[in-house]
Amino acid sequence: MSGAGSKKVAVVAGDGIGPEVVESALAVLDAVGAQFERVPVEIGLARWKRTGQAMSNEDLEGLKECDCILFGAIGTPPDPNYKSALLRIRKELDLYANIRPFQSQDLDFIIVRENTEGLYSGLEEVGVEESHTMRVITRRGSERIAEKACDLAACRRMLTIIHKSNVLRSDRLFLESCRAVAARRGVLSEDMLVDAAAYNLVVNPKRFDVLVTTNLFGDILSDEAAGVIGSLGLCASANLGDARALFEPIHGSAPDIAGKGIANPVGAIRSAAMMMEWLGEPEKARRMEAAVQNALACGAKTPDLGGSCGTADVTRAVVEYLKAF
Numbered sequence: 001m002s003g004a005g006s007k008k009v010a011v012v013a014g015d016g017i018g019p020e021v022v023e024s025a026l027a028v029l030d031a032v033g034a035q036f037e038r039v040p041v042e043i044g045l046a047r048w049k050r051t052g053q054a055m056s057n058e059d060l061e062g063l064k065e066c067d068c069i070l071f072g073a074i075g076t077p078p079d080p081n082y083k084s085a086l087l088r089i090r091k092e093l094d095l096y097a098n099i100r101p102f103q104s105q106d107l108d109f110i111i112v113r114e115n116t117e118g119l120y121s122g123l124e125e126v127g128v129e130e131s132h133t134m135r136v137i138t139r140r141g142s143e144r145i146a147e148k149a150c151d152l153a154a155c156r157r158m159l160t161i162i163h164k165s166n167v168l169r170s171d172r173l174f175l176e177s178c179r180a181v182a183a184r185r186g187v188l189s190e191d192m193l194v195d196a197a198a199y200n201l202v203v204n205p206k207r208f209d210v211l212v213t214t215n216l217f218g219d220i221l222s223d224e225a226a227g228v229i230g231s232l233g234l235c236a237s238a239n240l241g242d243a244r245a246l247f248e249p250i251h252g253s254a255p256d257i258a259g260k261g262i263a264n265p266v267g268a269i270r271s272a273a274m275m276m277e278w279l280g281e282p283e284k285a286r287r288m289e290a291a292v293q294n295a296l297a298c299g300a301k302t303p304d305l306g307g308s309c310g311t312a313d314v315t316r317a318v319v320e321y322l323k324a325f
Protein backbone atom coordinates (compact mmCIF):
# COMPACT_ATOMS: atom_id res chain seq x y z
CA MET A 1 0.00 0.00 0.00
CA SER A 2 1.07 3.62 -0.52
CA GLY A 3 1.19 6.21 2.23
CA ALA A 4 -1.96 6.90 4.22
CA GLY A 5 -2.07 10.56 3.24
CA SER A 6 -3.56 9.77 -0.18
CA LYS A 7 -6.18 7.39 1.16
CA LYS A 8 -9.91 7.59 1.93
CA VAL A 9 -11.14 5.87 5.07
CA ALA A 10 -14.82 5.25 5.70
CA VAL A 11 -15.58 5.78 9.39
CA VAL A 12 -18.54 3.71 10.60
CA ALA A 13 -19.11 4.47 14.28
CA GLY A 14 -22.26 2.36 14.52
CA ASP A 15 -24.30 1.76 17.66
CA GLY A 16 -23.90 1.31 21.40
CA ILE A 17 -20.30 1.84 22.45
CA GLY A 18 -19.22 1.98 18.81
CA PRO A 19 -19.19 5.81 18.57
CA GLU A 20 -17.32 6.08 21.89
CA VAL A 21 -14.48 3.71 20.97
CA VAL A 22 -14.20 5.06 17.41
CA GLU A 23 -13.86 8.56 18.83
CA SER A 24 -10.99 7.28 20.97
CA ALA A 25 -9.33 5.59 17.99
CA LEU A 26 -9.57 8.78 15.93
CA ALA A 27 -8.05 10.82 18.77
CA VAL A 28 -5.09 8.42 18.89
CA LEU A 29 -4.74 8.52 15.11
CA ASP A 30 -4.60 12.32 15.33
CA ALA A 31 -1.95 12.13 18.05
CA VAL A 32 0.26 9.82 16.00
CA GLY A 33 -0.01 12.13 12.97
CA ALA A 34 -2.15 9.94 10.71
CA GLN A 35 -3.33 11.70 7.58
CA PHE A 36 -6.16 10.44 5.42
CA GLU A 37 -9.57 11.61 4.25
CA ARG A 38 -12.32 10.59 6.67
CA VAL A 39 -15.68 9.68 5.16
CA PRO A 40 -18.41 9.27 7.82
CA VAL A 41 -20.98 6.59 6.96
CA GLU A 42 -24.02 5.85 9.14
CA ILE A 43 -24.82 2.14 9.34
CA GLY A 44 -26.55 0.18 12.06
CA LEU A 45 -29.50 -0.08 14.42
CA ALA A 46 -30.05 3.66 14.81
CA ARG A 47 -30.21 4.00 11.04
CA TRP A 48 -32.65 1.06 10.87
CA LYS A 49 -34.94 2.60 13.48
CA ARG A 50 -35.05 5.87 11.57
CA THR A 51 -35.28 4.64 8.00
CA GLY A 52 -36.18 0.95 8.10
CA GLN A 53 -32.82 -0.16 6.73
CA ALA A 54 -29.49 -0.54 8.49
CA MET A 55 -27.54 0.15 5.31
CA SER A 56 -28.62 1.39 1.91
CA ASN A 57 -27.21 0.45 -1.48
CA GLU A 58 -25.82 3.98 -1.66
CA ASP A 59 -23.97 3.44 1.62
CA LEU A 60 -22.44 0.28 0.24
CA GLU A 61 -21.31 2.05 -2.91
CA GLY A 62 -19.77 4.76 -0.74
CA LEU A 63 -17.80 2.12 1.18
CA LYS A 64 -16.54 0.69 -2.11
CA GLU A 65 -15.18 4.09 -3.07
CA CYS A 66 -12.98 4.16 0.04
CA ASP A 67 -9.73 2.28 0.50
CA CYS A 68 -10.68 0.83 3.85
CA ILE A 69 -13.15 1.07 6.73
CA LEU A 70 -12.68 1.89 10.41
CA PHE A 71 -15.64 0.22 12.09
CA GLY A 72 -17.03 0.51 15.63
CA ALA A 73 -19.89 -1.88 16.36
CA ILE A 74 -23.50 -2.20 15.25
CA GLY A 75 -26.60 -3.55 16.94
CA THR A 76 -29.00 -6.11 15.49
CA PRO A 77 -32.57 -4.94 14.83
CA PRO A 78 -35.39 -7.06 16.35
CA ASP A 79 -36.57 -8.12 12.91
CA PRO A 80 -36.56 -11.81 11.85
CA ASN A 81 -36.07 -10.75 8.24
CA TYR A 82 -33.05 -8.58 9.01
CA LYS A 83 -29.86 -9.51 7.19
CA SER A 84 -26.64 -8.46 8.87
CA ALA A 85 -25.15 -5.28 7.40
CA LEU A 86 -21.67 -6.37 8.48
CA LEU A 87 -21.98 -9.75 6.78
CA ARG A 88 -23.19 -7.98 3.67
CA ILE A 89 -20.19 -5.65 3.72
CA ARG A 90 -17.81 -8.58 4.10
CA LYS A 91 -19.42 -10.40 1.16
CA GLU A 92 -19.88 -7.42 -1.17
CA LEU A 93 -16.30 -6.23 -0.61
CA ASP A 94 -15.01 -9.82 -0.55
CA LEU A 95 -13.28 -9.37 2.81
CA TYR A 96 -12.59 -13.06 3.11
CA ALA A 97 -9.84 -13.10 5.75
CA ASN A 98 -10.51 -12.14 9.36
CA ILE A 99 -7.19 -11.68 11.17
CA ARG A 100 -7.41 -11.55 14.96
CA PRO A 101 -4.15 -11.21 16.93
CA PHE A 102 -4.10 -12.02 20.63
CA GLN A 103 -1.26 -10.72 22.78
CA SER A 104 -0.65 -10.45 26.49
CA GLN A 105 2.42 -10.49 28.71
CA ASP A 106 3.22 -14.11 27.86
CA LEU A 107 0.92 -14.99 24.95
CA ASP A 108 1.17 -14.21 21.25
CA PHE A 109 -1.01 -16.03 18.73
CA ILE A 110 -3.25 -15.19 15.76
CA ILE A 111 -6.59 -16.64 14.72
CA VAL A 112 -7.19 -16.50 10.97
CA ARG A 113 -10.89 -16.97 10.28
CA GLU A 114 -12.51 -17.56 6.89
CA ASN A 115 -14.97 -14.70 6.64
CA THR A 116 -17.47 -15.25 3.82
CA GLU A 117 -18.50 -18.93 3.82
CA GLY A 118 -19.36 -21.62 6.36
CA LEU A 119 -22.53 -21.25 8.41
CA TYR A 120 -22.51 -17.50 7.76
CA SER A 121 -23.28 -18.10 4.11
CA GLY A 122 -26.69 -16.42 4.49
CA LEU A 123 -28.42 -19.39 2.84
CA GLU A 124 -31.21 -20.12 5.31
CA GLU A 125 -34.78 -21.34 5.49
CA VAL A 126 -36.50 -20.37 8.72
CA GLY A 127 -39.70 -22.16 9.66
CA VAL A 128 -41.94 -22.60 12.70
CA GLU A 129 -41.15 -26.29 13.26
CA GLU A 130 -37.87 -26.65 11.38
CA SER A 131 -35.15 -24.34 10.13
CA HIS A 132 -32.11 -24.90 7.93
CA THR A 133 -28.82 -23.09 7.43
CA MET A 134 -26.52 -24.22 4.64
CA ARG A 135 -22.85 -24.60 5.52
CA VAL A 136 -20.80 -23.68 2.47
CA ILE A 137 -17.15 -24.77 2.17
CA THR A 138 -15.41 -24.28 -1.18
CA ARG A 139 -11.94 -25.19 -2.35
CA ARG A 140 -11.31 -21.62 -3.48
CA GLY A 141 -12.40 -20.20 -0.13
CA SER A 142 -10.37 -22.74 1.82
CA GLU A 143 -7.23 -22.27 -0.26
CA ARG A 144 -7.22 -18.50 -0.13
CA ILE A 145 -7.71 -18.34 3.65
CA ALA A 146 -4.93 -20.90 3.97
CA GLU A 147 -2.70 -18.64 1.86
CA LYS A 148 -3.37 -15.72 4.21
CA ALA A 149 -2.61 -17.89 7.21
CA CYS A 150 0.59 -19.16 5.63
CA ASP A 151 1.69 -15.57 4.94
CA LEU A 152 1.65 -15.07 8.71
CA ALA A 153 2.92 -18.50 9.74
CA ALA A 154 5.87 -18.37 7.33
CA CYS A 155 7.70 -15.96 9.64
CA ARG A 156 6.49 -17.55 12.88
CA ARG A 157 6.50 -21.10 14.30
CA MET A 158 3.52 -23.21 13.33
CA LEU A 159 0.19 -23.27 11.53
CA THR A 160 -2.64 -25.15 13.27
CA ILE A 161 -5.60 -26.09 11.05
CA ILE A 162 -8.78 -26.20 13.14
CA HIS A 163 -11.65 -28.36 11.86
CA LYS A 164 -14.34 -30.92 12.73
CA SER A 165 -13.88 -33.30 9.83
CA ASN A 166 -14.62 -36.36 11.98
CA VAL A 167 -18.27 -35.26 12.07
CA LEU A 168 -18.71 -32.62 9.35
CA ARG A 169 -17.83 -34.05 5.96
CA SER A 170 -17.67 -30.56 4.49
CA ASP A 171 -14.67 -29.90 6.74
CA ARG A 172 -12.66 -32.56 4.93
CA LEU A 173 -12.39 -30.22 1.95
CA PHE A 174 -11.24 -27.40 4.23
CA LEU A 175 -8.67 -29.58 5.97
CA GLU A 176 -7.28 -31.09 2.74
CA SER A 177 -7.07 -27.67 1.09
CA CYS A 178 -5.22 -26.11 4.02
CA ARG A 179 -2.81 -29.03 4.29
CA ALA A 180 -2.00 -28.78 0.58
CA VAL A 181 -1.36 -25.04 0.70
CA ALA A 182 0.86 -25.36 3.80
CA ALA A 183 2.87 -28.15 2.16
CA ARG A 184 3.32 -26.16 -1.05
CA ARG A 185 4.37 -23.08 0.92
CA GLY A 186 6.78 -25.05 3.10
CA VAL A 187 4.98 -24.02 6.29
CA LEU A 188 5.13 -26.37 9.27
CA SER A 189 1.55 -27.37 10.08
CA GLU A 190 -0.62 -29.56 12.24
CA ASP A 191 -4.35 -30.02 12.54
CA MET A 192 -6.68 -30.21 15.53
CA LEU A 193 -10.36 -30.84 16.12
CA VAL A 194 -12.16 -27.68 17.18
CA ASP A 195 -13.25 -29.07 20.55
CA ALA A 196 -9.66 -30.00 21.37
CA ALA A 197 -8.57 -26.53 20.26
CA ALA A 198 -11.13 -24.93 22.58
CA TYR A 199 -9.80 -27.00 25.47
CA ASN A 200 -6.16 -26.22 24.72
CA LEU A 201 -6.82 -22.50 24.40
CA VAL A 202 -7.72 -22.58 28.09
CA VAL A 203 -5.23 -25.08 29.53
CA ASN A 204 -2.23 -24.55 27.22
CA PRO A 205 -2.62 -21.46 25.02
CA LYS A 206 1.16 -21.09 24.60
CA ARG A 207 1.18 -24.09 22.27
CA PHE A 208 -0.58 -22.04 19.57
CA ASP A 209 0.98 -19.68 17.06
CA VAL A 210 -1.21 -19.18 13.97
CA LEU A 211 -4.60 -20.91 13.82
CA VAL A 212 -6.70 -21.09 10.66
CA THR A 213 -10.32 -22.19 10.69
CA THR A 214 -13.79 -21.80 9.25
CA ASN A 215 -16.18 -18.94 9.92
CA LEU A 216 -18.25 -20.04 12.93
CA PHE A 217 -15.39 -21.87 14.65
CA GLY A 218 -13.20 -18.79 14.26
CA ASP A 219 -15.90 -16.54 15.68
CA ILE A 220 -16.34 -18.66 18.81
CA LEU A 221 -12.65 -19.42 19.40
CA SER A 222 -11.83 -15.71 19.08
CA ASP A 223 -14.13 -14.80 21.95
CA GLU A 224 -12.64 -17.61 24.03
CA ALA A 225 -9.15 -16.33 23.22
CA ALA A 226 -10.17 -12.83 24.29
CA GLY A 227 -11.20 -14.26 27.66
CA VAL A 228 -7.85 -16.00 27.96
CA ILE A 229 -5.90 -12.76 27.50
CA GLY A 230 -8.22 -10.72 29.72
CA SER A 231 -11.12 -9.05 27.90
CA LEU A 232 -12.95 -8.65 24.60
CA GLY A 233 -12.17 -4.96 24.97
CA LEU A 234 -8.47 -5.56 24.33
CA CYS A 235 -8.84 -7.27 20.97
CA ALA A 236 -8.63 -5.96 17.42
CA SER A 237 -9.29 -7.46 14.02
CA ALA A 238 -8.72 -6.88 10.34
CA ASN A 239 -11.16 -8.06 7.66
CA LEU A 240 -9.01 -8.31 4.55
CA GLY A 241 -9.70 -8.78 0.87
CA ASP A 242 -7.34 -8.47 -2.05
CA ALA A 243 -7.99 -4.74 -2.50
CA ARG A 244 -9.99 -3.47 0.49
CA ALA A 245 -10.06 -3.90 4.25
CA LEU A 246 -12.23 -3.27 7.32
CA PHE A 247 -10.80 -2.84 10.81
CA GLU A 248 -12.88 -3.32 13.95
CA PRO A 249 -12.63 -4.33 17.60
CA ILE A 250 -14.02 -7.82 18.10
CA HIS A 251 -16.50 -6.78 20.80
CA GLY A 252 -20.13 -6.00 20.07
CA SER A 253 -22.14 -2.83 20.58
CA ALA A 254 -22.60 -3.53 24.35
CA PRO A 255 -25.78 -1.44 24.75
CA ASP A 256 -25.79 -2.10 28.50
CA ILE A 257 -22.76 0.16 29.01
CA ALA A 258 -23.28 2.58 26.11
CA GLY A 259 -23.10 6.21 27.17
CA LYS A 260 -21.58 5.43 30.57
CA GLY A 261 -18.06 6.35 29.52
CA ILE A 262 -16.57 3.04 30.67
CA ALA A 263 -16.12 1.17 27.39
CA ASN A 264 -12.63 -0.16 26.79
CA PRO A 265 -11.19 1.67 23.75
CA VAL A 266 -8.09 -0.51 23.40
CA GLY A 267 -9.58 -2.89 20.83
CA ALA A 268 -10.62 0.02 18.63
CA ILE A 269 -7.23 1.72 19.02
CA ARG A 270 -5.43 -1.51 18.15
CA SER A 271 -7.73 -1.95 15.15
CA ALA A 272 -6.75 1.55 14.02
CA ALA A 273 -3.10 0.55 14.43
CA MET A 274 -3.69 -2.49 12.20
CA MET A 275 -5.27 -0.11 9.70
CA MET A 276 -2.17 2.08 9.71
CA GLU A 277 -0.02 -0.98 9.07
CA TRP A 278 -2.23 -1.89 6.11
CA LEU A 279 -2.09 1.69 4.81
CA GLY A 280 1.70 1.52 4.67
CA GLU A 281 2.51 3.30 7.94
CA PRO A 282 4.14 0.55 10.07
CA GLU A 283 6.04 2.98 12.30
CA LYS A 284 2.84 4.77 13.31
CA ALA A 285 1.23 1.41 13.98
CA ARG A 286 4.18 0.40 16.16
CA ARG A 287 4.00 3.64 18.14
CA MET A 288 0.25 3.23 18.71
CA GLU A 289 0.73 -0.28 20.08
CA ALA A 290 3.60 0.88 22.30
CA ALA A 291 1.38 3.65 23.66
CA VAL A 292 -1.39 1.15 24.45
CA GLN A 293 1.06 -1.15 26.23
CA ASN A 294 2.41 1.76 28.26
CA ALA A 295 -1.07 2.96 29.25
CA LEU A 296 -2.07 -0.51 30.43
CA ALA A 297 1.21 -0.99 32.31
CA CYS A 298 0.65 2.32 34.08
CA GLY A 299 -2.77 1.22 35.28
CA ALA A 300 -5.06 2.91 32.74
CA LYS A 301 -7.64 0.13 32.79
CA THR A 302 -11.40 0.16 32.37
CA PRO A 303 -13.74 -1.92 34.59
CA ASP A 304 -13.64 -4.97 32.29
CA LEU A 305 -9.96 -5.27 33.26
CA GLY A 306 -10.60 -4.68 36.93
CA GLY A 307 -9.71 -0.99 36.77
CA SER A 308 -11.62 2.18 37.53
CA CYS A 309 -10.66 4.31 34.54
CA GLY A 310 -13.14 5.54 31.96
CA THR A 311 -12.87 5.49 28.20
CA ALA A 312 -11.57 9.06 28.16
CA ASP A 313 -8.92 8.27 30.81
CA VAL A 314 -7.45 5.41 28.82
CA THR A 315 -7.55 7.42 25.61
CA ARG A 316 -5.82 10.33 27.33
CA ALA A 317 -3.06 8.07 28.65
CA VAL A 318 -2.40 6.68 25.16
CA VAL A 319 -2.41 10.15 23.57
CA GLU A 320 -0.09 11.60 26.23
CA TYR A 321 2.43 8.85 25.63
CA LEU A 322 2.40 9.51 21.89
CA LYS A 323 2.90 13.24 22.43
CA ALA A 324 5.78 12.61 24.84
CA PHE A 325 7.57 10.09 22.64
